[in-house]
Amino acid sequence: MFEAKGLMVFYENMLALNNVSLACAENQIIGVFGANSAGKSTLMYTLSGIMLDIQKKEEMAGGERITIRGEIFFNGANIMGISPAHRAKSGIVLCPERRRIFPESTVLENLRIGGYLAKASQAKDTLDYVFNIFPALKRLSKRLGGFLSGGEQQMLAIGRSLMAQPKLLLLDEPLLGLSPVIQYLLAKSIKSIRDERGASIIVSEQYARPIMPIIDYGYILENGAAVVEGTNLELMNNPDVKSAYFGS
Amino acid sequence: MTVDNKDRRLERIDRGIKVRSDGVYAISSWLEMSYLVAPRLIFILGLLAAPVLLLPVPYWQKVLSIICMYSLLAISFDFLANYVGLVSLGGGFYIGIGAYAAALLNMKFGLPPIVTIPAATVIGAIICTVVFLPCLPLRGVYFAIVSLMFPLLAARIIEALDIFGGTDGIVGVDGFSSPWIEQYVLILAVLIAVFFLRRMITEDVGLVFSGVKDNDQAVKASGINITRYKALGIFIASSLGCFGGAVLSHIYMWAGLSQFALDFSIIPIAATVIGGGGTLIGPVIGCLILVPVSELLRDFGTLRIAVYAIILTLFIVYKSEGIMVFASRKYEQFERWVSI
Numbered sequence: 307m308f309e310a311k312g313l314m315v316f317y318e319n320m321l322a323l324n325n326v327s328l329a330c331a332e333n334q335i336i337g338v339f340g341a342n343s344a345g346k347s348t349l350m351y352t353l354s355g356i357m358l359d360i361q362k363k364e365e366m367a368g369g370e371r372i373t374i375r376g377e378i379f380f381n382g383a384n385i386m387g388i389s390p391a392h393r394a395k396s397g398i399v400l401c402p403e404r405r406r407i408f409p410e411s412t413v414l415e416n417l418r419i420g421g422y423l424a425k426a427s428q429a430k431d432t433l434d435y436v437f438n439i440f441p442a443l444k445r446l447s448k449r450l451g452g453f454l455s456g457g458e459q460q461m462l463a464i465g466r467s468l469m470a471q472p473k474l475l476l477l478d479e480p481l482l483g484l485s486p487v488i489q490y491l492l493a494k495s496i497k498s499i500r501d502e503r504g505a506s507i508i509v510s511e512q513y514a515r516p517i518m519p520i521i522d523y524g525y526i527l528e529n530g531a532a533v534v535e536g537t538n539l540e541l542m543n544n545p546d547v548k549s550a551y552f553g554s
Numbered sequence: 555m556t557v558d559n560k561d562r563r564l565e566r567i568d569r570g571i572k573v574r575s576d577g578v579y580a581i582s583s584w585l586e587m588s589y590l591v592a593p594r595l596i597f598i599l600g601l602l603a604a605p606v607l608l609l610p611v612p613y614w615q616k617v618l619s620i621i622c623m624y625s626l627l628a629i630s631f632d633f634l635a636n637y638v639g640l641v642s643l644g645g646g647f648y649i650g651i652g653a654y655a656a657a658l659l660n661m662k663f664g665l666p667p668i669v670t671i672p673a674a675t676v677i678g679a680i681i682c683t684v685v686f687l688p689c690l691p692l693r694g695v696y697f698a699i700v701s702l703m704f705p706l707l708a709a710r711i712i713e714a715l716d717i718f719g720g721t722d723g724i725v726g727v728d729g730f731s732s733p734w735i736e737q738y739v740l741i742l743a744v745l746i747a748v749f750f751l752r753r754m755i756t757e758d759v760g761l762v763f764s765g766v767k768d769n770d771q772a773v774k775a776s777g778i779n780i781t782r783y784k785a786l787g788i789f790i791a792s793s794l795g796c797f798g799g800a801v802l803s804h805i806y807m808w809a810g811l812s813q814f815a816l817d818f819s820i821i822p823i824a825a826t827v828i829g830g831g832g833t834l835i836g837p838v839i840g841c842l843i844l845v846p847v848s849e850l851l852r853d854f855g856t857l858r859i860a861v862y863a864i865i866l867t868l869f870i871v872y873k874s875e876g877i878m879v880f881a882s883r884k885y886e887q888f889e890r891w892v893s894i
Contacts, residue, residue: 368875
């Protein structure tokens with residue numbers, strides 16, 4: 307359903323993504339693991355098209371020149387040159403790193419902004435679903451987004467991207483800065499989102515421990531290149547992955 | 555070898571001579587030294603020679619003084635906006651305070667320009683700093699709005715209370731003894747301001763300034779009083795403007811309400827955008843382009859504002875990095891296609 311081939315991204319002369327290819331079938335959870343500066347966020351920005359936006363902004367400000375090469379296929383069509391807004395419309399929705407929720411809007415407003423593209427009945431349905439998997443949000447629905455705790459903000463960010471009716475949900479570091487208990491809870495919710503909403507999910511994360519069990523297939527990024535790939539069992543039994551991500 | 559457009563990219567690399575002249579090796583040969591010195595020397599000598607070159611056209615000599623006066627304001631705007639993080643639209647206020655201070659010192663106490671200009675610079679900067687002091691916790695657009703109010707406020711107060719000559723202004727201020735002094739005072743001030751500020755922003759105090767711009771809470775957490783630094787920034791910036799205003803009142807032999815005009819607040823911003831923000835020399839280049847253009851368009855009356863607006867819009871949309879950023883990149887780096 308979704309396939310990226312030979313993605314290369316240069317920040318000026320620095321190679322941030324080196325020939326990365328990945329594929330995601332219908333109803334799969336794909337994991338992308340890597341340390342800081344491995345290229346996870348660059349990959350997510352490239353897949354969601356935000357990179358085109360960053361490229362334009364840098365060019366206007368006379369900053370770094372960003373070069374993007376490669377192909378991304380979504381339901382058979384090459385979407386490489388398509389703007390992030392159109393990609394979101396066609397169902398590729400990014401839940402950005404560090405949440406980026408709207409701090410001056412209430413929880414409910416945040417969710418409704420996310421549901422801007424959806425039909426009214428769909429939006430209502432999804433809203434109920436979001437409150438169902440994240441009951442904390444229902445209780446806080448009148449609270450301003452900026453006053454939520456880190457975990458609540460992350461739930462809100464995921465909920466907001468769900469409101470956009472994703473066929474492919476891109477989660478960029480959803481566990482960043484959360485306590486282990488909440489990390490496991492969120493990992494469970496991510497799995498149930500896949501099971502109940504029928505969305506494919508690509509999740510990038512440095513904390514492999516909570517995420518690894520829920521993925522179908524994973525990629526390990528290192529210095530911008532996908533060095534290891536495999537199913538979750540293959541990855542968990544790989545000695546290099548074990549020592550780097552599970553500390554044993 | 556022909557490479558398909560898809561398999562190659564345009565690479566930017568520092569020129570060899572730029573890398574060689576970066577460190578202490580700059581003094582290894584005349585070529586490297588001239589690479590560093592030439593652009594600065596062209597700028598300095600060009601400005602110093604301009605009054606002589608413009609000798610046959612006295613009208614343009616006057617324009618040069620105006621360019622320098624706007625340059626001072628543009629440098630101070632660029633410094634405040636890009637190094638202290640305060641977007642100040644108070645250019646008219648600085649000019650007006652400086653002009654009135656110099657005119658009053660000259661008329662009431664009979665002091666000559668050589669005393670009134672430095673005194674007006676310091677007194678004016680102190681007045682500006684004190685007036686801005688309550689607004690310093692503001693950031694971004696709020697500070698911009700408040701700073702825009704001050705020139706309007708000052709002009710209306712003088713008009714309403716009929717002080718300092720009211721709407722007529724202060725007439726009969728001493729002029730300069732020769733037109734050369736009038737031009738070189740301003741040109742030297744521009745050069746000193748540019749090179750002083752360029753040096754200062756790399757010193758410790760300059761680093762604190764950019765820290766205040768980037769993240770003032772982190773600076774506070776380091777135990778630094780940011781209000782003091784912002785006040786210092788305002789003092790430096792407004793002293794440039796007050797100096798310009800003081801010289802202006804001696805050039806026109808008059809200080810009046812039009813020196814609080816909005817032009818002094820707006821044109822420096824336009825010049826900074828065109829020249830390239832954050833470069834300090836860029837604003838001067840912007841003034842060297844904008845002010846003559848506006849003089850050439852004087853015949854068209856108010857239509858020149860339209861031309862101005864179009865130039866500015868085109869620059870922001872198509873070349874928002876500014877001339878100076880673009881030029882220094884071309885000077886320091888070259889581009890070539892590489893296959894990937």
